[in-house]
Amino acid sequence: MLYFKVILNGLEETFKCLKCNKTFITLHKLKRHVLYHKEKRFICDICGNKFVHKCQLNAHIKLVHCKENKYDCELCSKAFTNIHYLKVHFRNIHTNNKKHVCGKCGKNFYHRKLLETHKQTNHEGKRHVCTHCKKEFKTKAGYRGHIKTHDPNFKKISYPCTICLQVYSHRNSLRHHLKYHEGDIKENMCDICGKVVTSKTSLKHHMRIHFGEKPLICDICEKRFTTPQLLRIHYRVHTKEKPFTCTICNKSFSQKPTLNVHMRYHTGEKPFSCLACSKRFVTKTVLKNHQCRIQIDSS
Numbered sequence: 001m002l003y004f005k006v007i008l009n010g011l012e013e014t015f016k017c018l019k020c021n022k023t024f025i026t027l028h029k030l031k032r033h034v035l036y037h038k039e040k041r042f043i044c045d046i047c048g049n050k051f052v053h054k055c056q057l058n059a060h061i062k063l064v065h066c067k068e069n070k071y072d073c074e075l076c077s078k079a080f081t082n083i084h085y086l087k088v089h090f091r092n093i094h095t096n097n098k099k100h101v102c103g104k105c106g107k108n109f110y111h112r113k114l115l116e117t118h119k120q121t122n123h124e125g126k127r128h129v130c131t132h133c134k135k136e137f138k139t140k141a142g143y144r145g146h147i148k149t150h151d152p153n154f155k156k157i158s159y160p161c162t163i164c165l166q167v168y169s170h171r172n173s174l175r176h177h178l179k180y181h182e183g184d185i186k187e188n189m190c191d192i193c194g195k196v197v198t199s200k201t202s203l204k205h206h207m208r209i210h211f212g213e214k215p216l217i218c219d220i221c222e223k224r225f226t227t228p229q230l231l232r233i234h235y236r237v238h239t240k241e242k243p244f245t246c247t248i249c250n251k252s253f254s255q256k257p258t259l260n261v262h263m264r265y266h267t268g269e270k271p272f273s274c275l276a277c278s279k280r281f282v283t284k285t286v287l288k289n290h291q292c293r294i295q296i297d298s299s
Helices: 027-037 054-065 083-094 112-122 140-150 171-181 183-188 200-211 228-239 256-267 284-298
Strands: 003-008 012-017
Touching: 012 027, 054 200, 112 228, 183 200
Parallel strands: none
Antiparallel strands: 003 012
């Protein structure tokens, strides 16, 4: 048996997986999680892929093998699941007709959504202008953060977590992180892999990864996504927009997490620490590469 009952402080009881040491607030969630360690018994007869849960197999078959491409493009023979996708493909790939024109700069777009994103990113909401360097900002918070960089007495402040010692450059980032240490956050724990998220909506989106669900479709290239956020970020591939700008060096990025990592090079923040040698790193990826080198050298 892969689980047993744990009593915490004589009051709260949790259930621990002996295989990976993850804990769960109910026995039902632990039992579902235990299946993750068991043999992948459900096999797709079409492609041979194996799955832990029957629902994962069903979702895989539905999404991968049961698509009926009834609508063929006469120019390139590419097939689509419905007439809407065929029309979008024909307009974007086989025509040069860009009907949507930006009234501010005259730039043309073949899709209305691309024009709207362009206008929001480049022409709307930039009301905060730095008097030192004339740089414009969409929000007052971004403007205030930038102004501090012109102050010769400006000190780079860090906010450490007193529980796990991870360090953050912004107070809001620390507040968001602290939610993971709160006891009630286990209500939003995935009972398959044990990952903890901050909301029930995030948990629902996370579960799609296990079930192979990608219900959101880009109406420009038909690529599928699990969450609205990933779809919005993907649209920037088509718009070439980079709405997140570093307030120190003006370098722009398409995603906020990428900007956050970039800012660490300015602040000197290294939140990821190696347990073997205590050396600190800017990103988790660099830390993992370092740990791999240690394992290779010691073997």
